[in-house]
Amino acid sequence: MAHDERRLQVLRAIVQDFVSTNDPVGSKALAERHDLGVSPATIRNDMAVLEEQGYIAQPHTSAGRVPTDKGYRLFVDRLSSVKPLSGAERKAIERFLDGAVDLHDVLGRTVRLLAQLTHQVAVVQYPTLSRSAVRHLEVVQLSASRLLLVLITDTGRVEQRVVECPSDVARDDVADLRALLGSAFTGARLADAGGKVPDLVDTAPPHLRALVATVSAALVETLVEPGEDRLVVGGTANLARVAVDFPGSLRPLLEALEEQVVVLKLISEVDSGGAVLVRIGEENAHEALAGASVVSVGYGTGDRALGGLGIVGPTRMDYPGNMAAVRAVARYVGQLLAES
Amino acid sequence: MAHDERRLQVLRAIVQDFVSTNDPVGSKALAERHDLGVSPATIRNDMAVLEEQGYIAQPHTSAGRVPTDKGYRLFVDRLSSVKPLSGAERKAIERFLDGAVDLHDVLGRTVRLLAQLTHQVAVVQYPTLSRSAVRHLEVVQLSASRLLLVLITDTGRVEQRVVECPSDVARDDVADLRALLGSAFTGARLADAGGKVPDLVDTAPPHLRALVATVSAALVETLVEPGEDRLVVGGTANLARVAVDFPGSLRPLLEALEEQVVVLKLISEVDSGGAVLVRIGEENAHEALAGASVVSVGYGTGDRALGGLGIVGPTRMDYPGNMAAVRAVARYVGQLLAES
DNA sequence: GCTGGCACTCGCACGGACGGAGTGCCAGCC
DNA sequence: GGCTGGCACTCCGTCCGTGCGAGTGCCAGC
Numbered sequence: 001m002a003h004d005e006r007r008l009q010v011l012r013a014i015v016q017d018f019v020s021t022n023d024p025v026g027s028k029a030l031a032e033r034h035d036l037g038v039s040p041a042t043i044r045n046d047m048a049v050l051e052e053q054g055y056i057a058q059p060h061t062s063a064g065r066v067p068t069d070k071g072y073r074l075f076v077d078r079l080s081s082v083k084p085l086s087g088a089e090r091k092a093i094e095r096f097l098d099g100a101v102d103l104h105d106v107l108g109r110t111v112r113l114l115a116q117l118t119h120q121v122a123v124v125q126y127p128t129l130s131r132s133a134v135r136h137l138e139v140v141q142l143s144a145s146r147l148l149l150v151l152i153t154d155t156g157r158v159e160q161r162v163v164e165c166p167s168d169v170a171r172d173d174v175a176d177l178r179a180l181l182g183s184a185f186t187g188a189r190l191a192d193a194g195g196k197v198p199d200l201v202d203t204a205p206p207h208l209r210a211l212v213a214t215v216s217a218a219l220v221e222t223l224v225e226p227g228e229d230r231l232v233v234g235g236t237a238n239l240a241r242v243a244v245d246f247p248g249s250l251r252p253l254l255e256a257l258e259e260q261v262v263v264l265k266l267i268s269e270v271d272s273g274g275a276v277l278v279r280i281g282e283e284n285a286h287e288a289l290a291g292a293s294v295v296s297v298g299y300g301t302g303d304r305a306l307g308g309l310g311i312v313g314p315t316r317m318d319y320p321g322n323m324a325a326v327r328a329v330a331r332y333v334g335q336l337l338a339e340s
Numbered sequence: 341m342a343h344d345e346r347r348l349q350v351l352r353a354i355v356q357d358f359v360s361t362n363d364p365v366g367s368k369a370l371a372e373r374h375d376l377g378v379s380p381a382t383i384r385n386d387m388a389v390l391e392e393q394g395y396i397a398q399p400h401t402s403a404g405r406v407p408t409d410k411g412y413r414l415f416v417d418r419l420s421s422v423k424p425l426s427g428a429e430r431k432a433i434e435r436f437l438d439g440a441v442d443l444h445d446v447l448g449r450t451v452r453l454l455a456q457l458t459h460q461v462a463v464v465q466y467p468t469l470s471r472s473a474v475r476h477l478e479v480v481q482l483s484a485s486r487l488l489l490v491l492i493t494d495t496g497r498v499e500q501r502v503v504e505c506p507s508d509v510a511r512d513d514v515a516d517l518r519a520l521l522g523s524a525f526t527g528a529r530l531a532d533a534g535g536k537v538p539d540l541v542d543t544a545p546p547h548l549r550a551l552v553a554t555v556s557a558a559l560v561e562t563l564v565e566p567g568e569d570r571l572v573v574g575g576t577a578n579l580a581r582v583a584v585d586f587p588g589s590l591r592p593l594l595e596a597l598e599e600q601v602v603v604l605k606l607i608s609e610v611d612s613g614g615a616v617l618v619r620i621g622e623e624n625a626h627e628a629l630a631g632a633s634v635v636s637v638g639y640g641t642g643d644r645a646l647g648g649l650g651i652v653g654p655t656r657m658d659y660p661g662n663m664a665a666v667r668a669v670a671r672y673v674g675q676l677l678a679e680s
Numbered sequence: 681g682c683t684g685g686c687a688c689t690c691g692c693a694c695g696g697a698c699g700g701a702g703t704g705c706c707a708g709c710c
Numbered sequence: 711g712g713c714t715g716g717c718a719c720t721c722c723g724t725c726c727g728t729g730c731g732a733g734t735g736c737c738a739g740c
Binding site for chain 2: 701702703704
């Protein structure tokens with residue numbers, strides 16, 4: 001029906017205007033700024049219906065209307081097309097990310113880039129260890145009974161862990177241990193590492209068994225268990241810019257961002273199909289994020305999803321633009337990591 | 341003179357009251373809350389002198405007085421004694437930091453601990469590479485022409501760098517390279533690494549010379565050059581709590597914190613004698629930090645300063661308490677790193 | 681089903697009045 | 711000489727009443 005169609009146009013116009021002005025938008029302004037072909041009075045009728053359906057709300061009697069979470073949801077799902085990035089933006093992505101010398105550098109640049117493109121807080125997850133494979137495993141003796149394990153993954157992550165051994169370890173044993181662990185784990189997916197331990201212990205020379213058991217337990221414990229996934233956060237200064245959108249205080253949000261677990265959960269729950277995921281306001285199911293939206297997507301090399309990245313901002317954000325930026329950056333990061 | 345003495349007591353009382361209440365403090369309130377032994381009228385005379393000398397100011401005619409940067413400076417230098425930590429706080433430090441498994445973990449816990457103890461933004465510098473020595477140097481071949489250098493320092497830092505070689509590298513050459521670099525650099529201070537390169541290249545077998553030159557150049561460039569020092573920042577949520585102390589906006593401050601260079605400079609300029617350094621307001625010589633104070637101290641193992649740590653907060657802060665916390669945490673971190 | 685008109689509601693900005701806190705100064709006292 | 715109580719003055723923050731403008735809902739007419 002042409003009816004419903006126009007009502008959706010009205011909703012779209014409300015979202016667009018409200019996002020850009022931060023003022024509740026009224027029927028008159030709407031009729032002036034958009035070619036809806038009808039008079040303010042008609043728009044008012046549509047707005048009344050939209051309000052009844054829960055897509056918009058008015059902060060006070062006789063102020064303009066403001067989109068609700070549900071309204072943004074409809075907008076994102078049906079009313080917006082992904083805004084293509086400008087040439088300048090695409091150039092900026094390349095310029096920014098090229099020249100990175102290691103994973104840490106890549107992710108640091110990525111988070112700064114995303115923050116700059118979207119003017120929101122950017123979040124990038126390190127490539128998940130569980131989906132990475134071992135490229136190299138190094139054992140360094142720190143002292144008689146302390147060993148340092150260094151794990152290098154095929155995604156470029158370098159992780160370390162100090163292992164305290166129950167008894168002193170001979171120099172030769174360290175070399176043997178290194179060889180054993182190396183041949184057992186190199187090339188293996190970290191997710192499978194746990195299963196290899198019993199076999200490895202069994203086949204180890206008797207005098208090394210206790211050592212191998214201790215060390216591989218530590219390896220699996222720290223490096224494979226979930227929860228060890230790291231996060232890079234950047235652009236928190238952008239929160240100050242949009243402080244007006246968080247009426248209470250920025251504090252809960254800043255706390256949630258520091259409490260990486262919260263955001264990590266959101267970011268890592270990316271769609272395996274590579275679609276951009278948007279979580280709006282209350283959909284986030286975490287109190288501190290109730291007034292915020294999260295736009296995230298997985299990045300990866302070819303068919304393998306390595307991790308997630310995205311942005312966090314007020315629900316009043318430019319969804320099409322931010323979705324485009326997040327998607328473009330994720331693609332480029334994926335390519336970059338595939339090369340290395 | 342008893343005169344001047346009392347005037348300083350008045351200044352101290354003003355600082356203490358203002359820090360705890362955030363209200364400009366007047367002569368009457370001062371006389372009531374502190375046993376200065378004189379009447380408000382006398383205090384007023386003292387305040388007039390203190391104001392003339394620039395230690396205090398009044399926001400508006402006929403409001404109370406507020407300490408100036410100069411007033412805080414005098415307070416810190418002459419009027420405050422370092423507040424000893426409570427037993428609970430000392431316990432908290434131990435509980436928080438023990439059980440850390442690697443350097444990353446130690447510094448992460450440190451920054452959270454400091455933020456929690458002081459309710460300010462905490463900043464911890466990674467141990468300076470230039471003052472660290474090489475414990476282990478690993479070369480991993482990523483592809484025919486790409487090598488990954490992994491450097492492990494005696495302070496527990498693990499740094500990585502990808503090196504693009506002009507031509508393909510044979511497997512055996514990698515092993516030789518590893519042995520060469522290892523024997524040349526292991527145990528050496530990174531600050532001296534640059535000087536060792538020419539010698540190393542000269543003594544290398546002819547067919548490896550180009551490779552050694554490329555790789556060691558990359559090593560020195562990324563890992564030894566200054567500016568590569570890293571920073572961990574935490575507790576930015578505390579800024580929201582004291583937002584009232586930053587009249588304009590938190591933004592410049594948040595930006596300065598993200599722009600790690602700024603803070604790094606401050607934190608790394610620690611006193612070699614191990615004294616706690618306090619920079620108040622304008623003393624910071626960076627616009628964004630004009631309304632902020634930085635309390636920092638070096639941490640290290642024994643006689644060697646490894647890096648700095650500290651806090652950033654409004655000039656209106658509890659200097660004695662924060663100085664004590666910063667110092668205590670730095671000592672504990674120093675011990676912890678000395679053990680490993 | 682759309683439109684113009686109209687009465688109504690409210691939030692907000694403006695402005696004046698008021699009270700309170702704090703000061704500076706002065707004369708008197710120890 | 712230094713401290714004290716008293717007093718007049720200044721000025722900020724708050725409160726309240728008013729007016730205005732934006733926006734709405736409803737209704738009659740096309």
